[in-house]
Amino acid sequence: xxxxxxxxxxxxxxxxxxxxxxxxxxxxxxxxxxxxxxxxxxxxxxxxxxxxxxxxxxxxxxxxxxxxxxxxxxxxxxxxxxxxxxxxxxxxxxxxxxxxxxxxxxxxxxxxxxxxxxxxxxxxxxxxxxxxxxx
Amino acid sequence: xxxxxxxxxxxxxxxxxxxxxxxxxxxxxxxxxxxxxxxxxxxxxxxxxxxxxxxxxxxxxxxxxxxxxxxxxxxxxxxxxxxxxxxxxxxxxxxxxxxxxxxxxxxxxxxxxxxxxxxxxxxxxxxxxxxxxxxxxxxxxxxxxxxxxxxxxxxxxxxxxxxxxxxxxxxxxxxxxxxx
Numbered sequence: 001x002x003x004x005x006x007x008x009x010x011x012x013x014x015x016x017x018x019x020x021x022x023x024x025x026x027x028x029x030x031x032x033x034x035x036x037x038x039x040x041x042x043x044x045x046x047x048x049x050x051x052x053x054x055x056x057x058x059x060x061x062x063x064x065x066x067x068x069x070x071x072x073x074x075x076x077x078x079x080x081x082x083x084x085x086x087x088x089x090x091x092x093x094x095x096x097x098x099x100x101x102x103x104x105x106x107x108x109x110x111x112x113x114x115x116x117x118x119x120x121x122x123x124x125x126x127x128x129x130x131x132x133x134x135x
Numbered sequence: 136x137x138x139x140x141x142x143x144x145x146x147x148x149x150x151x152x153x154x155x156x157x158x159x160x161x162x163x164x165x166x167x168x169x170x171x172x173x174x175x176x177x178x179x180x181x182x183x184x185x186x187x188x189x190x191x192x193x194x195x196x197x198x199x200x201x202x203x204x205x206x207x208x209x210x211x212x213x214x215x216x217x218x219x220x221x222x223x224x225x226x227x228x229x230x231x232x233x234x235x236x237x238x239x240x241x242x243x244x245x246x247x248x249x250x251x252x253x254x255x256x257x258x259x260x261x262x263x264x265x266x267x268x269x270x271x272x273x274x275x276x277x278x279x280x281x282x283x284x285x286x287x288x289x290x291x292x293x294x295x296x297x298x299x300x301x302x303x304x305x306x307x308x309x310x311x312x313x314x315x
Contacts, residue, residue, distance in 0.1 A: 015146045015153065015188050018169055024181050031185045039194060071215045072200060073182070075236050 030075075037081065037092050038072040044088045058087040140282065140312040142295075142304075145255055148191030152303050154254045156282055156312070164257040164278075168243060176260065179241040183213050187255070195250040204244060204266060204276060208283035212258065213243045242272050244279030246286055251302040256282060285312040 045055060056066040068074050069084070076084075085092050109115065143163050145153040155165035162170070172180040190200050201211035243258040256279045263269035266276040289295040289312065296305045 012144055013146055014165070014169075015184060015191075018173075018184060019181075019188060022173065022177070022181060024178075024185075027178070027181050027185055031182065031189055035186075035189050035194065042199075068216075070199065073186075073214050073216070073239065 034076065035072045037076065038070055040092055041070060041084060041088065044090050055087060059083055138314050142306050150193065150195040150251065151191035152252050153187065153191060156254065156256060165255040168257045172241060176241050179239050182239060183241060183243050186214060196247050196253050197250060201247055206280045208280050208287055209246065210279045210283040211245050211247050213245065214239050244275050246283040249301060252304055254286060281314060285314060
């Protein structure tokens with residue numbers, strides 16, 4: 001729920017102060033990610049020298065539909081994003097997959113022959129082995 | 136009656152510096168906007184305020200992120216829209232946790248001096264297709280156009296000047312925008 005708003009006396013941080021006092025993580029995420037996608041589309045189109053009509057043509061959509069998508073305030077579906085990615089030939093969203101394992105170089109073991117001999121002569125401790133405990 | 140207005144800093148971000156206006160020493164227009172809509176239109180207001188922060192911090196005040204509301208001067212408004220389309224915003228229903236796409240008919244009028252400086256005025260819920268036909272936004276739309284024209288003239292008369300990099304404005308301490 002929003003907090004009751006009084007005149008903000010501090011000059012120079014009115015916007016941040018209001019957002020801090022009325023925090024909404026869902027809207028924050030929506031605006032930030034939506035604008036990031038829209039900006040990536042805009043920059044890719046700029047690189048290609050494309051206008052909205054070119055993107056509309058590539059996607060088989062009308063220009064007004066594309067303008068709506070590029071406004072940054074439209075709730076793009078995942079399906080729309082994929083269609084945009086195919087038309088533009090870029091990844092608009094990237095999802096990192098979890099790494100199950102990876103090889104890490106830790107260094108080289110010196111005197112390997114000596115170590116191999118120790119490994120071969122190694123005997124597993126038996127369950128029945130008893131130990132003397134110093135009292 | 137003669138009116139006068141002062142320019143007040145709202146917030147400086149990496150890409151955009153936002154200013155607002157105080158008319159006849161009253162609460163600034165942007166403050167009035169926030170005060171009125173914080174409780175009654177919280178979600179719609181939050182979308183606009185967060186939008187202002189993100190473009191201010193990361194993108195810059197590009198044309199496509201504003202809508203044109205010019206009548207006698209180059210007035211703009213937030214949120215932006217597609218061609219002949221209303222902007223929407225996502226509202227989460229707390230009870231069902233369902234997402235609803237709703238039209239954002241809250242308007243904040245502004246003047247974009249360039250991609251680095253934007254003046255934020257006042258606004259309200261728009262209930263007609265044309266701002267001139269809507270009783271709630273018409274006064275804000277008219278004031279925004281009047282102020283935009285005065286600011287444009289102040290740039291021409293060098294009462295408001297650009298810094299060397301055109302990223303901020305320089306205004307004399309006692310400068311007032313005046314009109315009847």
